[in-house]
Amino acid sequence: MNAHNNPSAAGGAPMTPWAIEIDLLEATMRMPDRLLVRRASDMRGYYRDAAALEHLIAAGDPLHYEVLEKPVPEERGHLMVCISRLQPGLVGDECFMTKGHFHAVPATGEIYLCLRGTGFMVMKTAAGLKAAVPMRRHQMVYVPPWWAHRSINTGDEPLVSFCVYPAEAGHNYGDIATAGFPQRILRRGGAVQIVEETANFSRPA
Numbered sequence: 001m002n003a004h005n006n007p008s009a010a011g012g013a014p015m016t017p018w019a020i021e022i023d024l025l026e027a028t029m030r031m032p033d034r035l036l037v038r039r040a041s042d043m044r045g046y047y048r049d050a051a052a053l054e055h056l057i058a059a060g061d062p063l064h065y066e067v068l069e070k071p072v073p074e075e076r077g078h079l080m081v082c083i084s085r086l087q088p089g090l091v092g093d094e095c096f097m098t099k100g101h102f103h104a105v106p107a108t109g110e111i112y113l114c115l116r117g118t119g120f121m122v123m124k125t126a127a128g129l130k131a132a133v134p135m136r137r138h139q140m141v142y143v144p145p146w147w148a149h150r151s152i153n154t155g156d157e158p159l160v161s162f163c164v165y166p167a168e169a170g171h172n173y174g175d176i177a178t179a180g181f182p183q184r185i186l187r188r189g190g191a192v193q194i195v196e197e198t199a200n201f202s203r204p205a
């Protein structure tokens, strides 16, 4: 067998082609095989106002975000697709966000096609580069290889994106939980602000 008739990286039978229904208006995937759910209590350590987060958890531990997936083998050559659905809300004056991650295989990029809502994709590299790219319906954000990424919902409805990335990419959350990102997105009296992370914004003790 050569590379043309054996597309499976594992050397077994090639995957059978498949299709799924993605409702672009409802911004949902029909019958996902895997559902990752993160609630407020999964986000301890990520927001600058830890007391506000605890208040939210005590008040019912609301849903933060869901990732709907049709997983494929985590092998080079395959493409992982998912829908990320991030709820609107505030922790203190900081907008709801995903944890954010580097890819475990860092030289892998990702495409986020925003289907609904408004927000930002904040990004950073290990070498200290930073970026905050607006997300809104019909906007595609390209996350290049080597950039950690976190989506943030600045609006009043869910921020929903369709994501595609190399299936071998994996997730590396390690540094994010402790170091965070250089920029935080706040909403005060309806006005959205990008705030540079400084010592003044360190988490309350």
Ligand code: F6R
Pocket (backbone or CB within 6 Å): 067, 082, 084, 098, 099, 100, 101, 110, 149, 150, 151, 163, 165, 169, 170, 171
């Ligand atoms: C995959 C990817 C998304 C996120 C999802 C949740 O590489 O970027 O599917 O995994 O938006 O965010 P995290 O994983 O940071 O909790």
Ligand code: ZN
Pocket (backbone or CB within 6 Å): 101, 103, 110, 149, 165
């Ligand atoms: Zn990713």
